[in-house]
Amino acid sequence: MKDDLTARAHTWLTEDPDPDTRTELAQLIESGDVKELEARFSGTLQFGTAGLRGELGAGPMRMNRTVVIRAAAGLAAHLKKHGNENGLVVIGYDARHKSKDFARDTAAVMTGAGLRAAVLPRPLPTPVLAFAIRHLGAVAGVEVTASHNPPRDNGYKVYLGDGSQIVPPADAEIAAEIEAIGSLLDVPRPDTGWETLDDAVLDAYLARTDAVLAAGSPRTARTVYTAMHGVGKDTLLAAFARAGFPTPDLVAEQADPDPDFPTVAFPNPEEPGAMDLAFAKASETDPDLIIANDPDADRCAVAVKDDNGWRMLSGDEVGSLLATHLVTRGAHGTFAESIVSSSLLGRIAEKAGLPYEETLTGFKWIARVEGLRFGYEEALGYCVDPEGVRDKDGITAALLITELASGLKEQGRTLTDLLDDIAVEHGLHATDQLSVRVEDLSIIARAMERLREHPPTELAGLPITKAEDLTRGTDRLPPTDGLRYTLTGARVIVRPSGTEPKLKCYLEVVIPVAGHADLPTARTRATALLATIKQDLSAAAGI
Secondary structure, eight states: OHHHHHHHHHHHHHHOOOHHHHHHHHHHHHHTOHHHHHHHHSSOOOOBTTBEEEEBSSSTTSBSHHHHHHHHHHHHHHHHHTTOTTOEEEEEEOSSTTHHHHHHHHHHHHHHTTOEEEEOSSSOOHHHHHHHHHHTTOSEEEEEOOTTSOTTEEEEEEEETTSSBOOTTHHHHHHHHHHTOOOGGGSOOOSSOOEEOOTHHHHHHHHHHGGGSOTTOOOOOOEEEEOTTSSOHHHHHHHHHHHTOOOOEEOGGGSSOOTTOTTOSSSOTTSTTTTHHHHHHHHHHOOSEEEEEOTTSOBEEEEEEETTEEEEOOHHHHHHHHHHHHHHTTOOSEEEEETTSOTHHHHHHHHHTOOEEEESSSHHHHTTSTTEEEEEETTTEEESOTTTOSSOOHHHHHHHHHHHHHHHHHTTOOHHHHHHHHHHHHOEEEEEEEEEEOSSTHHHHHHHHHHHHSOOSEETTEEEEEEEEGGGOOSSSOOOSOEEEEETTEEEEEEEOSSSSEEEEEEEEEEOOSSGGGHHHHHHHHHHHHHHHHHHHHHHHTO
């Protein structure tokens, strides 16, 4: 076993083009660290609908140049097999460790395979790459990013020519092509031949952001902004300047790209403590709202002032605000969300007489909804300009929520006031999440198995009226690994995360509200119900 492991490691070492990971692997072989070698050579990172994502390091179970070159070669083979022999592939990247190297390797592989490759001029938001695919008429796009994952991670996200992320069966077909790659030494990788784009594509994206806002709308709301050590700052500031909003006050400590993300435990606005510096800045400048992007700027977080200081709005709250704003502006088209997001969007769309669709988790599904006008997901992702960017976009979402805050400000009102109005009109839809991060992925598998073998019959005293195992699919949804429970006045969905080692449980309770005076009581009731559902579900899943 050890000899076989060492032999595989040596074979990998002979092909590895990166001196950093070669040195790392040589040291592991020399030290005879069997446990660490097993962790890196126990299989391969699986290419799926999220592309690739994992910890940086040597070996097939880590993100590195060897894994990326193989993935690029598999993607190139897939594109050529589908008649795109001379097609353009656009490549973007964030500011994480090795991102630029992975982008360059991808361009070299595409060029070597006879395709045309164009690389964005520098680290830019993921939405710029998603825009560039359609703008330039590319057959595919690659974004090198691990979004809001920990600093040690990186990833590889693949889009096809419609500007949407891959979905089955393309993921399995690309994975099969990757598997078929022999020696890395047989993959042509010229040193030149691809194009490095100039700022024209970014300028075109910024020009497109103007279309998100209504002509002549108020632009007075003042913001504090954090880029969370990512790549969003320059693009967001440029978009805000074009729109005529006041220049955001920056959280200086997090304004510039830093792949080590030194001020946060996780570079995700949803994580505890991540917004503390933004709250501190807001206490100094007293803005109308706080805006945060995640490191690749495809997500947008919003915080507002309430009686207890500053608080983050949930993705569902922001989704309902944006939807209401678009309805008020007379938007036409389909409103869509994933199954883990609040059912409130469906009620808003129904009241407005607009089509509504529910999809599986992820913008790869939301973006494909026919006639899409607005799509969102509770994890702070919003698609407000699907004709421009067929993916979530934290820059245009920031523009739209700031326009809404500006209009309310002119009326002497706030985003919180509008949330109250929405609750009175449609019922209080309160959501929460039980999220368990694990080191051992088998814990997640055991929890799902336990729930399937011993499903709960009630949660928080509310009877479960319908239990669905989503692996079987439904009449409207393809199969996925998840469980959905419908309760009297509540809903619960349990699923493994597609991008992180987490089990995620999405909870929603709906409390009817007669008027504004009833909101405090309804919120207290909802908070208590959600807490008890969380406890009961945790016990049922054994987590």
